[in-house]
Amino acid sequence: MNFNKLYDVSVPIHPGLKVWPGDPLLEIEQADKISEGATANVSRIKMSVHTGTHLDAPVHFIEGATGIDTLPLEALVGTVLVVEINPSGAHIEATDLEKLDLPDTFERIIFKTRNSEFWNDNTYFRRDFVAINPSGAEWLLQHGVKLIGIDYLSIERFDCEDYRTHHLLLSNRVVIVEGLDLRAIEPGEYTLMALPLKIENADGAPARVLLAK
Template identity: 50%
Template sequence: MNRIYDVTLPLHNALPVWPGDPISEISRAASIEAGEKINLSRINASLHWGTHIDAPYHLNAEGWTIDQIPVEILIGAAKVVEIPGTAKITADHLRGKNLKGVERVLFKTRNSQFWNEELLHFHRDFTAFSTDAAHFLLENGCRLIGIDYLSIDLFEAEDLPVHKILYARNVVAIEGLDLRKVPAGDYQLLCLPLKIPGGDGAPAKVLLHTVT
């Protein structure tokens, strides 16, 4: 049976943000309960809050901004690959995963547990990629990469080498995916970011549809 997975994190004020990023919050601007005519909320947030797309422009001044990313990259066949039990995904983890020519690859890791309510705070020990994994993905034709936490680089990687390697080639990254309920396998990806002219990123609604 066909199934659609919503792999978008719900935005709320307890959702972790990257250390040093602006505090992101949703607040009430008007309330019927308070005697006003309408309910109206406001959002004050980084463009990298929750499930979001990093535009290559985030680290590459010559890279695509969010509104320049071709929609064809954000919609189409995708593979969810599960890499459990490691803090760093290397090229050795990717060999044998049949990624040759796969343009959209989403990675389910031990990070997924961090979205459980009892663990909902920022974790510095999240799983991310090594530089040789980034080169491996490029060599195999990857155009979009996704991860189930807030960065494709390890927390201690201050120079963000994985970002730089991929964004120099206009590879797009989806960060903050919720893949807890998604089995590894082949899917159709639908990723719809807010269209922000000149944006270095944007919150996105991300869906995966099973392939039969």
């Protein structure tokens, strides 16, 4: 593949990176140091698999379902639409999606919202992020989408109780990519490469996500 430009839309993993409330805090430390006599520098990391830019697996919300290592590779690489959307309500609904001038068929879609600006100040967790409500999830399912990405730590609104959006998408084998940094990305068509760590049976995994033109 020949590309004119590659964009890294992953959030850097660093101490102090904000995580979902209640998730394990990110810890990075050096276990071995050359400066202290070791033959090599070796670091240790402790974190949730849903830290920063990551993918969700069906087992994240569906007991007994498949893990991150079984996600279909053909869903993780290919043409993707980046759509800028600022819904009239708090979250993306089916009516918002109906208003978009989308192609008749598309398999992957990433939503750029006002969430992207939250990465300018990552000193605290934002609860007022834009998410996708169940009607939006159902609309996307009806249009055959197999991968959906969004520019904050969850595709589900913060105050939900039934996690209906996650259940709808994951039960239909739709790949969810969360925590994207889209500040430098203009709407349009790109080639997506979203490859999570291959952690056996895990409910999610951090990922390095690239967009290419």
